[in-house]
Amino acid sequence: MTLLRWFGRKTFSHGIHPQAHKEDTADKPIRRLPFAPRMVVPLAQHLGKPSRPVVRVGEEVGRGQLIAEADGFMSVPQHAPATGVVEAITLMPSAQGPRVPSIVIRVYEASNQEVLWRTPRDMDSLTPEQIVQAVQDTGLVGLGGAAFPSHVKLKVPQDAVIDTLIVNGCECEPYLTTDHRVMLEQGPDLIRGTQYAMRVVGARQAIIGVEDNKPDAIAAIRRHLPADGCIRVEAVVTKYPQGAEKMLIATLLGREVPSGGRSAEIGVVVNNVGTLTALGRLLPRGEGLIERVITVAGPGIKKPGNYLVPIGTPLRFLLNHVGFSGSEQEVILGGPMMGNAVSSLDVPVTKGSSGVLVLSSSEIQAETRRIHPCIKCGKCVAACPMHLNPTQLGLLAAKREYEVMTERFHLMDCIECGCCSFVCPSSIPLVQYFRIAKSILRERAA
């Protein structure tokens, strides 16, 4: 890292270089997907408490109408993605595995793209507190994949002083190009959203960090930058996981988020470009988040590209629309490094879905190759961006020594980026061991 810094290139230490696979979709403009005949809107598609339905079965809903309200501060509302009738409020499959309560809408065939429910706002007259409330009413969550409620992120703790807003445009996951396209096509919305967010958190400057494999996106944003110089774009080295919040902060500011703490403690708030673009577009119009850009790619897809997809569209409809060859076996929601393999094609696109990938059988074979004992090659130690010791953690996980893992080897600092599993020559599913260990420890603590 230091060496690269001497040459003026911004990066963090460790990490990996997976093949990017972005060429199939990076130059494809965002296209709109038609409405599926039936939409499934889960009540818990964000971190925090599920929302509470405010519609009844059989009720007509208009596109953009509030159909579920936030349940407390750590929650967001849901809006109808299309005009139709509420068919059921029931358990439906989710990408994470278990079935979750969802509102099912039968969409009218005549439903058009016009958003029927909106309450335009005069943004200049709002106080920061009012903007935070407006963000919550929008139902916005982190669109980069974490699905953390955006208004919670923008609500700065009392004792923290924020000096910098970092806008995350790295998109370091292979295959995904949604942020790339959003930066190219929706620059004005992005800048507006960034300015709103700066106002809310009280940041003096904003830095948009973009990996240097997207020079066109960097140039496109530079054209829209306001003259006051408060917002700037920085090219950062292309490396996974550059888009992880902690890595990006270290790269751009040289600061580290303290172990177990939040970035606000060191005066930084990080937001994804997709999230701020949605913020910039939806807030003044007073609309809810009812659609998002998704990369549909992978060797199993006939028409790979970036699609503006209504939230709640079942994967089956999406894949049939873009052409999906049945010989491919793995459908992933999200990127290949951190995404979930889905259990059913009835799973809907949610607010946190950044991509739908269908990988080839050769990639699956690589994933299912024989697991050998750890040969202590140290590749995972050299890859871990958090500077943990996955070798020791893996050996301890096999022995179920979860307490030792967390007390001596900092298990809880693992960001689950998957670098260790990616490089492991023995094909040990290290990050999966760590996820299990963390959830067991959390259960014990509860």
Add this chain to the structure above:
Amino acid sequence: MSRPQIELRTSPHIKAAPTVEQIMRNVVYALLPIATFAVWQFGISALALIIVVTGSCLATEYVFSRSAGRGNTLSDWSAAITGLLLALTLPPGFPLWMGVVAGFIAIALGKALFGGLGYNVFNPALVGRAFVQAAFPAAITTWTPAGMPGRFVEFIPSTLALPFMTPPSVTEWSRQAVDSFSGATPLAQWKFEGVVTHASDLFTGMVAGSTGETSALLILLCGIYLAARRMMDWRIPSAVLLGAFVTALIFHLVNDQHYPTPLFVLFSGGLMLGALFMASDMVASPVTPWGVWIYGLFIGVLTVIIRYFGGLPEGVMYAILLGNALSPLIEHITQPRIYGARKSGAKP
């Protein structure tokens, strides 16, 4: 459209090369030129020794992994590496039956006993060599000259010694072939006779010594191949050689009459082979960034100390075995500082 089949897995859904098999296979590839040179140098005795020792290792691995219920582990190629390395550290005229014993001990005691690949504490090849060093002290210090005229048609007499019999002496046999041969390796010549072989001879390797340790140049090239393919941690051999060089340089500067040049120390004996192919054994070396340097430097320094002050002319083997033994401790005290670590005492 047919109903697509869906398989469930956990992320990450993509994997990087190389696999364990690929790493181990490439180590074997890297050892083959060294073995070939050994055969060219020492003739059919070396060839027979390499084949017999490797065969013994493979057979032992097969029997033990099967009986331990681990299935057939020959396909991971690690036993072949142990066999090749072990053969390359033995004298070319080493009796074949002793080679079988060495191979058996290397795998059985050095590897299978600990639980197979990944669990061994010591480098298995060196465990085998240490055993035969203790068991057959005469045979393992019996050297024959390189490049003998009839080496491709005639075995070295000791090679075909019968089990549990004293091998025939090769001193007279060597003298007949090469008049001036003293029966010692360059290291032993320096230690016991004060004769220093020129570093360039050591570099190319036409000198007496263990089967595969003589050509520093060839070993370096093969090691660089592995390091360039990222199948060997370049830091460990670098640290070993650096440690040995600096230690030797200090001694040489203090007393250049008594202590040889650092280059002689680097290129003589088994230091090259040990540094590049045995100290760098992934399983028995630390993984932490500081740990690998400490481990390597320790081995390098210790090798020179043993050579200068020990009873034997060569010290690489014991230095590496000691380094292996210390590696968990080294790793324990060199745990990396994690991202965002708080100062001790601060509350999270």
